[in-house]
Amino acid sequence: MSNAATIPFTQLIAFYGLLIIPFAMLWQLKLGDTIRKFSVSLLRMTFQLGLIALYLEFLFRFNHLWINLGWLLVMLIVASSLIVKQAGLSRRHLFSASLIALLVASSIVLTAMLLLVKPTPWYDARYLVPLAGMLLGNCLTANILTLERFYQSIDSQYDRYMNDLLLGASQWEAALPFIREALKAALNPMIATTATLGIVYLPGMMTGQILGGTDPITAVAYQVMIMAGIAISTVVSTVLILILSLKAGFDGFGLLNQNLLINQQTTY
Incomplete structure (x- = not known):
């Protein structure tokens, strides 16, 4: 059995709050387009991993x-x-x-x-x-x-x-x-x-x-x-x-x- 500590969903969302640090740095350098691309990539990553987690549950079960x-x-x-x-x-x-x-x-x-x-x-x-x-x-x-x-x-x-x-x-x-x-x-x-x-x-x-x-x-x-x-x-x-x-x-x-x-x- 795994001994891995679980990560509550609400705390994971709070962890995302650290993104304000790199975003602030990029904003000061007037790299707004990079912030936009960065944000989209992170959202896509989160959504895609969420979907694959659900699908893997299905694969592992059957x-x-x-x-x-x-x-x-x-x-x-x-x-x-x-x-x-x-x-x-x-x-x-x-x-x-x-x-x-x-x-x-x-x-x-x-x-x-x-x-x-x-x-x-x-x-x-x-x-x-x-x-x-x-x-x-x-x-x-x-x-x-x-x-x-x-x-x-x-x-x-x-x-x-x-x-x-x-x-x-x-x-x-x-x-x-x-x-x-x-x-x-x-x-x-x-x-x-x-x-x-x-x-x-x-x-x-x-x-x-x-x-x-x-x-x-x-x-x-x-x-x-x-x-x-x-x-x-x-x-x-x-x-x-x-x-x-x-x-x-x-x-x-x-x-x-x-x-x-x-x-x-x-x-x-």
Whole structure:
């Protein structure tokens, strides 16, 4: 049984009153638009977490295989769509690439995690949904950065890319320098976070488990598993999404598909 102290709803609302401090600072700096965006994001976060809490109660109560797998599918579809949208690219062209990349990466890692943890039943929502959510959430950010950086770089340095093609390079060879740059940009934040884990800060999952009464050794073991899983799924998904996107992003001659860049201005 959990030993976590409950937080009364009224006290949680009172805690929100501390927001007056950052809001006052931003107001003094005449950043009213930032305050508005900040407020909207906090309200959305609170509303969305409230809804997911109610839905998770439903999932945990019924704990049915197809309901749990159906929810995972919804998570994959939403994440795949959001990745392409936030990268400023066409969902019609790249949604399938994003979905396949996330599905492959998350399936491999999630299966290994469930074999390690051994929940009963294996599709137990208390394990399946949170673990999948942590993997997809981290993959989402990295995949957005990867796609955005790759196609923006290709677009802004199109002459460099075309010059390599004209000199006899294959599409893969011409795109490879841009792929490397995009992957470095997307993976560097994860690498920096992983390197400072446990020294600079304590991660949320481990802290939550300790506050919930789990002993530190067990909490650390789960956190190591999570971070390793995040690293594996992030690298696999970012590499896959770039490779899979090349077919939709370029034509048979290796030329960039201009319909792909829906929120970006082409420079050629």
